[in-house]
Amino acid sequence: MNPEEVRELETAIGLIVEIADGMGLDPYPVHFELVPATIMYEFGAYGLPGRFSHWTHGRAYQQIKTMYDYGLSKIYELVINTNPAYAFLLENNTVLQNKLVAAHVLAHVDFFKNNAYFEHTNRSMLETVSINAERLRRYEFEHGRDEVEKLLDAVLSIQEHIDNNPRLRHGAPDEPIHRRRLDPPSTPFDDMLRLGEAKREEVPEPRKFPAHPEKDLLLFLADHAPDLEPWQRDVIHIVRAEQLYFLPQMQTKIMNEGWASFWHARIMRELDLTESEYVQFAQLHSGVLSPSKRNVNPYYVGMKIFEDIERRWDEPTDDERTKLGRAGGEGRAKVFEVRQQDNDASFLRNYLTKELVEELDLYLYRLEGDKWVIVEKDWEVVRDTILNSMTNFGQPYIVVEDGDYRRGRELYLKHQHEGDDLDLDYADKTLKYLYQLWSRPVHIETIVDGKSTVLTYEGQRGRAEAVRR
Amino acid sequence: MPPTVSLSRNDWTLHRKGPIDQARHNERVKEAIKGNLGEIVSQESIITSDGKKIVKVPIRSLDLPRFRFDRGRKNHAGQGQGKSKVGDVLGQEAQGQGQGPGKGKQAGEQPGIDYYEAEITIDELAALLFEDLGLPFLKPKGKALVESEEVRFDQIRKSGVMSNLDKRRTIRENLMRNARQGRAGFGGLSNDDLRFKTWEHRIREESNAVVIAMRDVSGSMGEFEKYITRSFYFWMVRFLRTRYKQVQIVFITHHTEAKEVDEDTFFNLGESGGTKVSSAYQLALDIANERYPASEWNTYPFHFSDGDNWGEVDNQRCLDLVKALLGRSNAFGYGEIQEGGRRSPSTLMSAFHQIRDPHFIGVTITKKEDVYPALKSFFSTREELPKVAAR
Numbered sequence: 001m002n003p004e005e006v007r008e009l010e011t012a013i014g015l016i017v018e019i020a021d022g023m024g025l026d027p028y029p030v031h032f033e034l035v036p037a038t039i040m041y042e043f044g045a046y047g048l049p050g051r052f053s054h055w056t057h058g059r060a061y062q063q064i065k066t067m068y069d070y071g072l073s074k075i076y077e078l079v080i081n082t083n084p085a086y087a088f089l090l091e092n093n094t095v096l097q098n099k100l101v102a103a104h105v106l107a108h109v110d111f112f113k114n115n116a117y118f119e120h121t122n123r124s125m126l127e128t129v130s131i132n133a134e135r136l137r138r139y140e141f142e143h144g145r146d147e148v149e150k151l152l153d154a155v156l157s158i159q160e161h162i163d164n165n166p167r168l169r170h171g172a173p174d175e176p177i178h179r180r181r182l183d184p185p186s187t188p189f190d191d192m193l194r195l196g197e198a199k200r201e202e203v204p205e206p207r208k209f210p211a212h213p214e215k216d217l218l219l220f221l222a223d224h225a226p227d228l229e230p231w232q233r234d235v236i237h238i239v240r241a242e243q244l245y246f247l248p249q250m251q252t253k254i255m256n257e258g259w260a261s262f263w264h265a266r267i268m269r270e271l272d273l274t275e276s277e278y279v280q281f282a283q284l285h286s287g288v289l290s291p292s293k294r295n296v297n298p299y300y301v302g303m304k305i306f307e308d309i310e311r312r313w314d315e316p317t318d319d320e321r322t323k324l325g326r327a328g329g330e331g332r333a334k335v336f337e338v339r340q341q342d343n344d345a346s347f348l349r350n351y352l353t354k355e356l357v358e359e360l361d362l363y364l365y366r367l368e369g370d371k372w373v374i375v376e377k378d379w380e381v382v383r384d385t386i387l388n389s390m391t392n393f394g395q396p397y398i399v400v401e402d403g404d405y406r407r408g409r410e411l412y413l414k415h416q417h418e419g420d421d422l423d424l425d426y427a428d429k430t431l432k433y434l435y436q437l438w439s440r441p442v443h444i445e446t447i448v449d450g451k452s453t454v455l456t457y458e459g460q461r462g463r464a465e466a467v468r469r
Numbered sequence: 470m471p472p473t474v475s476l477s478r479n480d481w482t483l484h485r486k487g488p489i490d491q492a493r494h495n496e497r498v499k500e501a502i503k504g505n506l507g508e509i510v511s512q513e514s515i516i517t518s519d520g521k522k523i524v525k526v527p528i529r530s531l532d533l534p535r536f537r538f539d540r541g542r543k544n545h546a547g548q549g550q551g552k553s554k555v556g557d558v559l560g561q562e563a564q565g566q567g568q569g570p571g572k573g574k575q576a577g578e579q580p581g582i583d584y585y586e587a588e589i590t591i592d593e594l595a596a597l598l599f600e601d602l603g604l605p606f607l608k609p610k611g612k613a614l615v616e617s618e619e620v621r622f623d624q625i626r627k628s629g630v631m632s633n634l635d636k637r638r639t640i641r642e643n644l645m646r647n648a649r650q651g652r653a654g655f656g657g658l659s660n661d662d663l664r665f666k667t668w669e670h671r672i673r674e675e676s677n678a679v680v681i682a683m684r685d686v687s688g689s690m691g692e693f694e695k696y697i698t699r700s701f702y703f704w705m706v707r708f709l710r711t712r713y714k715q716v717q718i719v720f721i722t723h724h725t726e727a728k729e730v731d732e733d734t735f736f737n738l739g740e741s742g743g744t745k746v747s748s749a750y751q752l753a754l755d756i757a758n759e760r761y762p763a764s765e766w767n768t769y770p771f772h773f774s775d776g777d778n779w780g781e782v783d784n785q786r787c788l789d790l791v792k793a794l795l796g797r798s799n800a801f802g803y804g805e806i807q808e809g810g811r812r813s814p815s816t817l818m819s820a821f822h823q824i825r826d827p828h829f830i831g832v833t834i835t836k837k838e839d840v841y842p843a844l845k846s847f848f849s850t851r852e853e854l855p856k857v858a859a860r
Contacts, residue, residue: 010476021471034478042487055497056533058490065487084473091478157533291548293559300548361549365559367541372559375544386546396536420538429534444536 001034005095012099012271019270020106024336025263027109029084032102034091041065043088044075047246048125052133052238054152076288077101081112081249083123096277100264100284107263110339111256117248117343125245132238139231151232154433155239160395161217162240164247213399213414218243220400226409227439236437250393254344258302261289262335265303294372296362296386304360305351310335345390352386354379362386388418396422398444411438415446422446424455431457498587501531503597510598510844511700511837591707598841599708603850604678604716606799606828607767622668629665638664678767678799679717680709681757683749685774687724688741694806698773699736700840701804705771706732708848719756723749725779729756745779746772746817750790763797770794771802771847776816784820791824800828802847807835 001009013032020027035043043049045060067073076097080086087105089098112118122128140148214220221228222236249256268281289300312320314331321328338347357379364376364385376382391397397416405412411434415422427444434442434457441458502509547559625638642662643655682705684698709716720735721727724742727749753770761768778784795801805818821831832843 006476006478013474013476017471017474027472029473030475032474032476034476035481038487039481039484042484045487053486053490053493055490055494058487058492058494061487062491062494065491153533157535160535291550293547293549294545296546296548361551361553363547363549363553363555364544365547366544371561374547374549374553374555374557374559377553377555382546385544389546394538396538398536415536420543423537423539426534426537430536433534 001091001093001095001098006034009095009098009102012095013102015271016099016103016106016267019267020103020110020263023263023266024332025106025110026114027085027106028082028113030079030087030105030109031084032087032089032105035088036091037068038065040075040078040088040090041068043078048080048129048242049086050126050130050133051242052129052136052152054149054156056156077105079105079108080126081109081118081121081123081245082126083113085109085112086126094280096273096280097284099271100268100281103267104260104264106267107260108256110263111252111259114340115248115252115255115343116341117251121248122241122245125242128245129242132242135234135238139235143231148235150436151235152239154436155218155236157430157433158217158221159239159243160393161215161398162219162243162247163216164244164251164393209402209404210400213401214403215397215399216240217398217400217413220403221437224403225438228437247393248343251343251345254296254298254302254305255339255342255347256302257298258304258306259339261285261299261303262306291361294365301352301360301362302347304356305347306335306338308353308356309338309351345387348383348387348390352383357382391418396420401445405441405443408440410440411442413442413444415444417447421448424448427455428457431455435459497531499597502587502589502594506598507838507841509594510704510841511697513696595704595707595711598704598844599711601850602708602712602844602848604713604767604769604799604848605830605850607678607850608799622666624667624669626665626667627661627663629667633666635664635666677715677717677761677765678713678769679719679757679761680705681719681721681753681768681770682706682735683721683723683727683753683770683772684735685724685744685746685749685772686722687744687777689744689777690775691808693808694775697804697806697834697837697840700837701773701834701843702736704840704844705848708844717761719753721749721752721756723752727752743779744774744777745783746774747783747786747790750787750794754790754794757794757797768794768798769800769802770798771804773804773806774817776805776807776818778817784817787817788820788823791821791829795824795826795828798828800830800847802830802832804832804834804843804847807833809835 041064042061044064046057051057064073064075068075074090076090076093078088085105087102087109089101093101112121136148136152210220218236218240222233222240225233228236265285268285273281289297289303291297291300310331312331313326313334314329316324316326316328320326338351342350362379362382363374364382365372365374367373368375376385397418398413399416400411401414402412403409413434427446431442431444441456443454443456445452445454447453549557625635639658639662640655642664643658646659646662647654647656682702684702685694690698706718709718718732720730720732722730722735723744723746725745725748729752749772750770757763757766757768757770778787791801791803803818803821805816807816818831818833821829824831830847832839832846834840834843
C-alpha cells in the first residue's frame with residue numbers, strides 16, 4: 001500500500017468504527033498495524049507476537065509461509081485480545097481487502113470484550129508473553145539451550161491438559177500425604193495371640209492424593225513433580241498461563257468467527273463501494289465462507305447460525321409466538337445476548353436446528369478401508385457428534401487419579417473414556433515425556449477396544465498391560 | 470461513543486524470530502534423518518532414483534506427541550455443497566504409499582502414525598551416511614595411482630606477479646637489508662626486497678583398491694533378497710565412488726555358473742536356476758590373481774546370497790576358496806539374507822562360522838533396516854591388530 005492508500009484506509013477505518021458503533025458493537029480501542037507477510041505469518045505461527053522460541057513455532061511458521069508462497073492460503077488478519085486490542089493487516093493487501101478485515105476485526109474485539117468466557121482473560125497478555133520469553137531466554141543462558149528445549153518439548157506435549165474452569169477449583173491445594181500404615185503382622189498367628197487384648201484403634205485409610213481427581217495436569221506437575229528444579233516449575237507455569245489465555249478462544253471459535261463475518265458483511269454493505277470494489281468484496285467474502293469437505297468452516301457455520309437466530313427472533317412463526325412468547329422484532333437484541341452468554345457448545349446445542357443442518361449440508365464421515373466416506377446425515381446425530389468433539393476442546397479428558405501410586409510416588413492418570421479410543425502410539429510417546437517430568441514411573445488407564453487397559457512407562461520402555469478386575 | 474482507533478506502519482526488517490526457530494526446526498529434521506538412517510537407506514524410492522534428484526524421506530517422531538484420539542477410528546464432521554448423501558467418498562487416505570517391500574509396519578496400517586516428509590538430496594543423504602565409513606584394513610601397496618591434484622598457496626619466491634606481492638615479507642626484507650647497511654627504518658625499496666606468494670601443485674596419493682562385488686541371482690533369491698542385495702550394492706558403489714576416486718569395482722553374478730558383468734547388468738539381472746556359490750568365488754579368485762596382484766592391490770571381495778547353496782560339498786569348496794581369497798585380500802565380506810530370520814542353520818553362514826580370521830566379515834540381514842548396519846560393519850575403518858603370540 002502506498003502512503004495515499006494508507007490515508008484512504010485510515011479514513012475508511014474511521015468510518016467503519018462509526019458504522020459499527022451505530023450498529024451496537026462495543027469494542028475496546030483498537031490499534032491497527034500494517035505489516036509485511038512474513039511478520040503476519042510469524043505472529044500467526046506463535047499465536048502472539050513476542051512469544052517464546054520453540055521449534056514447533058518454527059515449523060508452524062514454515063508451514064504457513066509455504067502455504068502463502070504457493071498461493072494456497074493466506075492469513076488476512078490477526079487480532080490480539082488485549083486492551084487496547086492490536087490488529088495486524090497485510091500491507092500488500094488492497095485497500096478494499098483491508099477495509100473488510102478492519103470491519104471483521106472490530107467485531108472480534110467486541111466479542112472479546114463482551115463474551116462471558118473472556119471475562120477473566122489477561123488483557124495485557126502481550127507484555128506477559130514478552131516477559132515469559134525473556135525468562136526462558138535467561139534459563140537458556142543459565143542451563144543451556146538443549147536443556148530448556150528438552151523441558152519445553154515435554155511440557156508442550158501435555159499443554160492442553162489444564163483446567164479450563166480455574167475459578168471453580170476446589171478448596172485448598174492438595175498436600176502430599178503422610179504415609180501411615182498398619183504394622184505388618186509378623187507371624188500368621190498374631191491375631192490369635194492378641195485375642196485377649198483390647199481392640200486396637202482403626203487406623204483410617206490414608207487420605208487420597210490428590211483428594212479429588214485433578215484435571216490440571218500442568219499445575220499438578222508444577223506443584224508436585226518430585227525432582228524438578230524451581231526454574232523448571234516456572235517453565236511449566238509459563239506454558240500453563242499462556243495456554244489459559246488461549247482457552248476461551250478455542251472455546252468460542254465458531255461463534256467468534258461467525259460473529260465477525262456476520263458483522264463485516266453488514267458493515268461493508270453500509271460503505272459506499274464502487275461496483276468493482278463490491279465485486280472484490282463479494283469474492284473475498286465468499287472465499288472466506290466457502291464450505292469445507294473435511295471440516296466445519298467456523299466462519300460459515302457461525303455466521304449462518306447468527307443470521308438464523310436474527311431471523312427467527314425477528315419474524316417468529318405463529319407457533320413460536322404462542323408457545324414461546326416471542327414478540328417478533330427482537331432479532332438484533334437476541335444476537336447480542338447470544339454473543340454475551342454462549343460458547344460454541346451451547347451455541348450449537350441451542351441454535352443449530354434441523355433446518356440449518358440440512359441447509360448447511362453437514363454430514364459425518366469416517367475412514368473405511370482407505371477411503372474417507374460419508375456415513376451419517378441424520379441432523380441430531382450430526383449435531384451431537386460435533387458437540388461431543390468439542391468436549392474438552394476435542395482433547396481426551398485426562399485426570400491425575402493418584403500421585404502416590406503403589407506407594408512409590410508413581411503417577412497414575414486416568415483417561416475418562418467417552419467413546420473414543422486414544423491413539424496408542426502417541427500415548428506411549430507422551431508417557432515418556434511425562435516420565436521425564438515426573439521422574440518416576442507413569443501410568444495411564446484407558447479403554448482400548450472396549451477393554452480397560454493401563455499403559456505404563458517405567459523408564460526403559462513403555463508396556464501396555466491389561467488391568468485385572 | 471465509538472472507540473478510538475489508530476493505524477500505523479513500522480519497519481519490521483530486523484525482526485526474524487520466525488526464521489530462527491524455523492532453522493532450529495530444520496536442524497531437528499536433519500537430526501531425525503540421521504536417527505532414522507537405517508529405515509531411510511533401504512527406501513525403494515532412493516534405490517530406484519537416478520541419483521541426482523531430491524528424494525522425500527518419511528520421518529516419524531518429529532511431531533510433538535500428545536494424548537489424542539485415534540483419528541482413523543472416529544467420525545468427523547464436514548460440509549457438502551448441498552447434495553451430499555451417505556456413502557459419498559470424500560477422498561483416499563494418502564499415507565502408506567511408496568513403501569518398499571518387506572517393510573513391517575506400514576504407515577497406512579497404522580493411522581495413528583504421522584509421517585513428516587523431509588526433502589533431501591541423495592548427495593546430502595550420502596554425506597550423512599558415509600560420514601564415518603572407510604575401507605577396512607587398507608594398506609599402502611605397489612606403485613601409487615594419482616588420486617588428486619591440489620593447489621596449495623604456501624610458497625614464497627623472489628619473482629612473481631605483482632598482485633601476489635607479500636607486503637609484510639617485502640617490508641621485512643627491506644628493513645633487514647637497511648639494518649645490515651647500518652640504517653634503521655623503511656625506505657629505498659629495491660627489486661631484491663620483493664617477495665611474492667606463489668603456489669605449488671601437489672599430488673595426493675592413494676593406494677590401489679579393487680572391490681569384487683558378487684551377487685547371487687539364482688532362483689531361490691526372492692524379491693526381498695534381491696531388493697536387499699541391490700540396496701546394499703547401490704550404497705556401496707556410491708560410497709566407493711564418492712570416497713575413493715581410484716577404486717575399481719568388478720561385478721560378478723552367479724547361479725550355478727558365475728560370470729563377470731557390467732554395472733547395469735549387475736543391478737538389473739534377474740535369473741533363475743540352482744546355486745553353486747563356489748563358481749563365483751573361483752571366478753573372483755581368478756580375476757584377482759590375473760588382474761590385481763596382491764602386491765599392488767588392496768582387494769575386497771563381497772558376496773550377497775540367501776545362503777542356499779547346492780550342498781555340503783560345495784559349502785566345503787566355498788570355505789576353501791574363501792580361505793584362499795582371504796589369504797590375498799584385505800577383507801572378505803559375506804552378507805546372508807534371511808527374511809525374518811526364518812531359515813535353517815544349514816546355510817553358507819554356518820559353514821563360514823569356522824573361519825576365525827578377523828578379516829572375514831559376516832553379516833546376517835533379516836529386514837530392510839539391517840542394510841545400514843551391514844554397511845557400517847563392512848566399511849568401518851579398521852587397522853591391523855598387532856600380532857600377539859599365541860598363549
